Amino acid sequence: MTTIRLPGLVDAHVHLREPGYEHKEDFYSGTAAALAGGVVTVLDMPNTVPPTGTPELLADKAQRAAGKAVCDVGLFVGATTSYLDAYLPVAERACGLKIYVSDTFGSLRIESLSLMQRFFRSWAERAEGIGFRTRGAAAGLGPIAVHAEELMLPVCLALSKLYDVPLHVVHVTRRSEIELIRAAKERGWPVTCEATPHHLLLSSEDAARLGPLGDMRPRLASPDDVAALWENLETIDLFATDHAPHTLAEKGITAQATQPPPGVPGVETMLPLLLTAVHAGRLTLDDVIERCAHAPRRIYGLPEPPESYVEVDVDAVYRLEDGQMKTRCGWTPFAGQEVWGRVTRVVLRGQEVYAGGEVTALPGTGRVLFHPEQAR
């Protein structure tokens, strides 16, 4: 057994489903799954019910997270047609603003130029005087994170550049998209991006085998698209999972489902999957640490928790199985896959929070980032 110590990881893209979908996940089960994957900080998306679109709803979500989380949680506010930019007064308490410009789970898609202009302009105006954390400041606002596929990607790039707002493009999947982001970066545009393990390790050729358990947004892409992600690894700033749990019944596995919702869990399988890629020589360990720890902290301006680390037995070889999963949904699209590397222990701020396959921290041990009154 060879144990290595890694910095506590960040999953900058998770859906912990609370409030509204607690039968899929909640702040306890989702952060427990995070710890099992060596993740000590998650950034939670706003497409809950109700969506996180107002100061009150952000405060409510922060209170829920503060009571239950066993790892640290940052919360996105979301752009919606119903609340518009009502989140602005508390913009600095969010890890960033999420805008859905493409088809997704839920109903937050924005389809109007004037609304998009409003969201970018008002985020930029709100940052006046306090700046953006993404530019190295400890305070200020986070970036605008966008689900922007296909032609929606240049929409967001143009608005980001014209209104001078840092843009983070979540779960990039296509050759056209990663090449466009590379072109924008080469010209100094303020853009960063992420890729998920499932889009890096699966393709449309796996879709038939996986059925609803391989259906997410963006969909699994073509092998050429997957190859483009690997060719442009230097353009991918970070890895994040888009952890999006739905129950096996909702997915049509243990019950009839006419329209299974898109989305797959991932927060607790990211690290072993990536370490397996390291074992196979496709990534270096530094690639993983940079993209799962340093880059997300830099891009979102997340504080580094002191005395925090993850111990991994890199000799452990085992198969991922649904029964091992701590996510409430209880499955993984990678079930049956052999992986290298097992998280054996997680320490957060000097406290052992995970060991021997079990969460040892009490609910509420995690902090809600950018919410000083929630810190103890």
Place this chain on the structure above:
Amino acid sequence: MTTIRLPGLVDAHVHLREPGYEHKEDFYSGTAAALAGGVVTVLDMPNTVPPTGTPELLADKAQRAAGKAVCDVGLFVGATTSYLDAYLPVAERACGLKIYVSDTFGSLRIESLSLMQRFFRSWAERAEGIGFRTRGAAAGLGPIAVHAEELMLPVCLALSKLYDVPLHVVHVTRRSEIELIRAAKERGWPVTCEATPHHLLLSSEDAARLGPLGDMRPRLASPDDVAALWENLETIDLFATDHAPHTLAEKGITAQATQPPPGVPGVETMLPLLLTAVHAGRLTLDDVIERCAHAPRRIYGLPEPPESYVEVDVDAVYRLEDGQMKTRCGWTPFAGQEVWGRVTRVVLRGQEVYAGGEVTALPGTGRVLFHPEQAR
């Protein structure tokens, strides 16, 4: 009677419908209508049948125009999913490349990022060494002109900026759009734009009265959108008509039509409508000359024909009537409107081509721009 002399005008956006739709218009009837409106140069769009997407189809269209036109004609090539960028070898013989990213008459709409990248990249590569006419060169390529409404506008802005291709946005209609173009211009992006007389002078409040005769793409916009165009007159580089004739039968006026096609004629009513706006104090005569002559020649790198001018009786007051129209479709959405200013005479390269309400030039008097072998 007070006669003033104007430079020969340009209508940088017309659909002369040949080949494929000669029952609506052809190169003779369309250019005759142009002369009646003081227009000595028209730029013809590629959404004919077949579309102008290959060297052979451009040559065929040039030959048709050379045989029939009574004013000068520039021809766009068009981006299509069927011919892709097959036009590239003759790119310098087109006045520009037209891309439809939004809903229009015909079926040339492009909806994929990888295709859009291909069109912008390959146009940029083709310009290597020969440059763009839009940058003051006599030779080179024209701009990429786009029908890009709403979110499709920032798509084109981003691709134009990232691949360094001059962009011309046709028929801008919305506040959001003109404000975004203004923002891009303020930051030095290579973009120009146009507005049509109908979008400047009509609004959605006229749509019910006009029925199918007031239906075009983009649709008539809200009064606030129209006000935004006037507020941002300095951002509107040129006026062009999007002259898009359909017969009264097709429009459902003289026959049953379940789905009248969008589009209205305009090439011969632009000047009197704009002179009426001058009379009303909404524009200056210099505004009109800049936007209907100098700017389109500069943006598209069009040669100025020597010894060419238009004589206008600015005291003439009359009503626009369908029966006066020289366009084959024989109607105008402005029928019944009182206007100031009548074209009395047009001289092209020293030759009187229009006088006393009649075209005096023979078919073939007009030249096909950028096609040296068609010039006599």
